[in-house]
Structures are given as C-alpha cells and as structure tokens.
Amino acid sequence: MxxxxxxxxxxxxxxxxxxxxxxxxxxxxxxxxxxxxxxxxxxxxxxxxxxxxxxxxxxxxxxxxxxxxxxxxxxxxxxxxxxxxxxxxxxxxxxxxxxxxxxxxxxxxxxxxxxxxxxxxxxxxxxxxxxxxxxxxxxxxxxxxxxxxxxxxxxxxxxxxxxxxxxxxxxxxxxPRALEAVQGVAASAAALSDELDAQLVGLARLVTAPGTRVAVTGLPRVTIASDLHNNLVSLPTLESAAAGGPLLFVGDLTDTGAPIETSLTRRVVRAGKPFLFVPGNHDSDVLLSRLVREGAIVLGRSGRLLESGERGDVVVRVGPLRVAGYDDNDIRLRAENYADRYERPTEDETRAFADWLRPLIGKVDVVMVHNPDLLRISIAEMQASPPAGPIVFAVGHTHFPSAERPAPTVTVVNGGTVGGGGTGNLDDALAVGLGQLTYSADPFTPITADLVEIDPGSGSSRAERLRLDAQP
Incomplete structure (x- = not known):
C-alpha cells in the first residue's frame, strides 16, 4: 500500500x-x-x-x-x-x-x-x-x-x-473595413488629439452670465469615458483628454474580453491618475484581475476589487470625490469561453440596483454604472423625492454622448464611445466621444458637464456644455 x-x-x-x-x-x-x-x-x-x-x-x-x-x-x-x-x-x-x-x-x-x-x-x-x-x-x-x-x-x-x-x-x-478604418484613423491620430484639445479649450472659454455662475477655471475635473471596444488607436486621444487627472472608465474597455485584448489595452490604466473602472458587458472576469494588478481601481457592487481577489470599500475617495461603482450583470466569463451574455436588464435587476443605491445616497458623489437602463427605478424615486445633496451618475453602453438632469440634484453623464464603437461597429460610423465633469469641493457641487465628439473620418467635431450650478 x-x-x-x-x-x-x-x-x-x-x-x-x-x-x-x-x-x-x-x-x-x-x-x-x-x-x-x-x-x-x-x-x-x-x-x-x-x-x-x-x-x-x-x-x-x-x-x-x-x-x-x-x-x-x-x-x-x-x-x-x-x-x-x-x-x-x-x-x-x-x-x-x-x-x-x-x-x-x-x-x-x-x-x-x-x-x-x-x-x-x-x-x-x-x-x-x-x-x-x-x-x-x-x-x-x-x-x-x-x-x-x-x-x-x-x-x-x-x-x-x-x-x-x-x-x-x-x-x-x-x-477589410477594419483595416481601412485603422489606416485612416492612425494617419490622423495627432489631428484627433489636436481637435480634442481645441474643443476643450473652447468650452473653457464659454461666456456665462456674470455674477450668477461660478467660473470653471482652476476647478478640479474628472474625465468620463467608456466603450473603447479594443480600439487602440483612440488611446492617445483618451490620454490627452485625461491630462494626468482622474479618469472614470465606465465599461467595455475590450470587445470580447479575451486575454489577448486584455494584455493590449491595459496601458489605458496609465491614462488616468487614478484610473477607475467598472466592467461592461463586453469585459471579462480576466480583465478585472489584470487591471487591478496594473494599478487600476476596479469597483463593483460588493466593493473595490483587491489583488487578493477579496473586496474592499464600496465607496472610494479620489481626492475630494467619493466614488462607487456597480459592475455589469452580463460580463463575459473565462469559464464560459468569453461568450456574449448580454440581455436587457430585467425588473429584478433594476430593483437590485435601486436597493444597492439607497443606503449610499448622501455618502457618495459619483456612481459609475455601465448600462443606464439599470437607473430606471432609482431615477423615478429621485424624481419623486430628490436627494438633499448632488449625485452624478457616469454611464456608457449606448455609444451616444448625453448629459441630463432628471431631478434638481441628479445628473447623468454619458461620454459616448471613446473608441468610435470599436472595429466591430464600423458600419455605424460612430464619432469618438468623451465627457468631463468640473466640480467644486467641500461640499461637492458639480459645475459643468462637457461633451466632445470627433468624427475620425472627416475630422469634424462638436462640443457641448451643460451648466449644473443653476436650477434646471
């Protein structure tokens, strides 16, 4: 024996x-x-x-x-x-x-x-x-x-x-369309970054009614982006926009979540100081652990993901900001061969998000969540009974930039798609987009939400600013 x-x-x-x-x-x-x-x-x-x-x-x-x-x-x-x-x-x-x-x-x-x-x-x-x-x-x-x-x-x-x-x-x-698009965008990468800088400078110079609104010069800001979808050509533009400041990336960094995409896109972590991330339905469990090892702050409903695999605080501080994040219900899993699991959020899932959010109101300034459909019940509750203090939701998924105030103290910012939809959505001809939130601290007060869109094909661009320090 x-x-x-x-x-x-x-x-x-x-x-x-x-x-x-x-x-x-x-x-x-x-x-x-x-x-x-x-x-x-x-x-x-x-x-x-x-x-x-x-x-x-x-x-x-x-x-x-x-x-x-x-x-x-x-x-x-x-x-x-x-x-x-x-x-x-x-x-x-x-x-x-x-x-x-x-x-x-x-x-x-x-x-x-x-x-x-x-x-x-x-x-x-x-x-x-x-x-x-x-x-x-x-x-x-x-x-x-x-x-x-x-x-x-x-x-x-x-x-x-x-x-x-x-x-x-x-x-x-x-x-073939991907090769053509990559060649065209790569040839104008510098022009994209220059156009982005010009639009942001133009936004900063917008004239507001004297004596009624706070000047935005010198105030802290964070960049809000999502839906890169593995389009590496857009990384320099994203790095230029963040300018060494905080970057909130609201999901879909990759397109299939496969390990090769993870290794190629992890340099995005260096674009933000710090780089905060919540996963979308195109990201995977493998991506999350690798981003943590690269120094990213990966947030989820159970708290910040640690290198040990355990979870830390639900709310983290980024300078004066208190930030929380809610991970997508349909992230891709290595055990399931990175298969697409996306389905529209169910009533139970939107209710679960609302139940998670209620205890955090008043304790958090910015909430990151990839799919804005999850906000439906929470927004309805806040419209019926607005929070005493301001709260900002950073969202993605739709690929279309928007900034709105559904309630007096509630703001929802969607930067669009910083990857132009990625190489898998070439027929949609989507613009490269991102957002920036300018705020004052102590107490947290959002001042402006800026949206920038750039057409990578024609180079045309559009910028929009929403003032948040006035009654809607």
Missing amino acids: RRALAILAVVLAGVAGGSAALGLYTYERELSVGTVHLESDLGHEGALDLYVPLVDWGVRFGSVRLPVRLRVDVRTIDRVAAVRLGEAGRVDVDAVRDEAAEAVEGYIRRVVVAVFLVALLAAGLVAAAIRGRRWRWSAVAAGATAVACAGAIVAWLPPRGDMTSPEFYAHGPEV
Whole structure:
C-alpha cells in the first residue's frame, strides 16, 4: 500500500508539473505577415485558435484532442501584407493556416521538451523525498510519467482533426473595413488629439452670465469615458483628454474580453491618475484581475476589487470625490469561453440596483454604472423625492454622448464611445466621444458637464456644455 501511494504521489506531481509547463510556456516567432505569439490555454474544449487582435478577427478549428486551446495570436502585422489583405476584400483562411503551421510545429517541439523536463523535475523531487526500498520504483515512476506527459503532447496537441469547417468569431467578415478604418484613423491620430484639445479649450472659454455662475477655471475635473471596444488607436486621444487627472472608465474597455485584448489595452490604466473602472458587458472576469494588478481601481457592487481577489470599500475617495461603482450583470466569463451574455436588464435587476443605491445616497458623489437602463427605478424615486445633496451618475453602453438632469440634484453623464464603437461597429460610423465633469469641493457641487465628439473620418467635431450650478 505504501509503495502504491508513493508511486501515485510521484505520478500526480509529474502530471501537475507537466500541465504547468504547458500552460505557462509561450513562444513568439517572426513570419512574413508579422509576429505571432503561441501559447496553450488549459481547461477548454480542444481547438486551434488563430486571432488577429488589431482588427478583432479570429477563426477556430476544432482539431486538438487535448482539453487545451492552442492559441496563435498575430501580435503585429506587416504593412504590405495588411494592404494586400485589405485589397483582396476577404480572408484566405487556408493561407493563414499554412503561414502558422511552421510556427505551430516549432512551438510544439519546444513545449514537448519543456513539459518533459518540468514533469521529470517535479516527479523526481517527490521521488527523492521518498526513502527506503520504494525509491527505485518511485524513480522509475518519475521517468515514466515525464515520458508519458511528453508523449501525450506529441500525440494529442498537434492539430490533426477536421480543419475544413472553421468557426469564425469576433468580426471576421469586417476585416477589410477594419483595416481601412485603422489606416485612416492612425494617419490622423495627432489631428484627433489636436481637435480634442481645441474643443476643450473652447468650452473653457464659454461666456456665462456674470455674477450668477461660478467660473470653471482652476476647478478640479474628472474625465468620463467608456466603450473603447479594443480600439487602440483612440488611446492617445483618451490620454490627452485625461491630462494626468482622474479618469472614470465606465465599461467595455475590450470587445470580447479575451486575454489577448486584455494584455493590449491595459496601458489605458496609465491614462488616468487614478484610473477607475467598472466592467461592461463586453469585459471579462480576466480583465478585472489584470487591471487591478496594473494599478487600476476596479469597483463593483460588493466593493473595490483587491489583488487578493477579496473586496474592499464600496465607496472610494479620489481626492475630494467619493466614488462607487456597480459592475455589469452580463460580463463575459473565462469559464464560459468569453461568450456574449448580454440581455436587457430585467425588473429584478433594476430593483437590485435601486436597493444597492439607497443606503449610499448622501455618502457618495459619483456612481459609475455601465448600462443606464439599470437607473430606471432609482431615477423615478429621485424624481419623486430628490436627494438633499448632488449625485452624478457616469454611464456608457449606448455609444451616444448625453448629459441630463432628471431631478434638481441628479445628473447623468454619458461620454459616448471613446473608441468610435470599436472595429466591430464600423458600419455605424460612430464619432469618438468623451465627457468631463468640473466640480467644486467641500461640499461637492458639480459645475459643468462637457461633451466632445470627433468624427475620425472627416475630422469634424462638436462640443457641448451643460451648466449644473443653476436650477434646471
């Protein structure tokens, strides 16, 4: 019995070590079309994924027999290849597959070696800890386990199944339009930022009735943005608008919530000091934990998300501001393969938000919530009985900027879509939009809500200011 238990411990250690090596090992290779990044994502139905995050296009082949998703992410794209692809008007799946084949083979060769060595090391350490006559059998078990782990990779990880019926995900049919849009916007990125600056300066110079309203010069402000949808081209514009101040990002930072999008968009955390975030229906549980590690303040109905995974205070202070956030009900989950879970908020969900908000009224200045439909019951209650002090709701989701005062002390600000709807909504021709809230502190008093929209195609822009320090 002891010998059997010893051998079982060695085998389990070897399998755990081999699995860890498979999940952690990554490989990058330069191809004629760009740079590809390969890794294996454990715990999924076996598949080969090809994904191009720049244009949010992916194709999946169910051809891997291990419970592993073999991912080939195209991190950079050669400009000549991109133009050629855009002119073709379609995606040649066979050509993409052939380009990736050699890189996949190189990755598998290396990961087999890594799995063998780590499995042997893990099993060997356990075997070495076993003394007496069982050592010989434990050592044999360690070697056999390492060989078996490597053999399983060789036999079952290479794509060998049916590859004639791929499954497209993300926005494959829109690749040519995406390339065209990215090229056009990238060429005018500096112009976008200049136009944004000009509009904000113009807003600051608006003339108000003397003696009746507070001047906004020198007052603190926060930037309100949402719905980037993985459009990295808009990041410089967002950074310019925040200007090193607080940034409230109200959901849909990514488009599918997949890990590759998370790694590419986490630089947005540096746009705000601090960067506050609540998730939308296009964000994922993986994104939240990674943003926290990057230094973001991630808020939810249960409180601020901590690096440990636990929750902290529901209301956090950003300078003089007291801010709370309500996470979206339909965020994407890694365990569900980042599937779209969006449904319009139900009566029970809007009531749950109202129940959560009531105890916070008077204790919070700004509430961040992605979907404004959740506010319906709360707004009706505040219209019937306005709060004694001001409260501002920062929302997103609709992709259209707006600022309104549904009650004397209640303001709802929607910055629109800072990503122009993202690469998945090119047909909508949405403008890049964001908002800014200027306020005075001690006590908190909102002064202005500014909205800026810029058409990335024509460069035309529109700015609007709502004064909040006067009776509606």
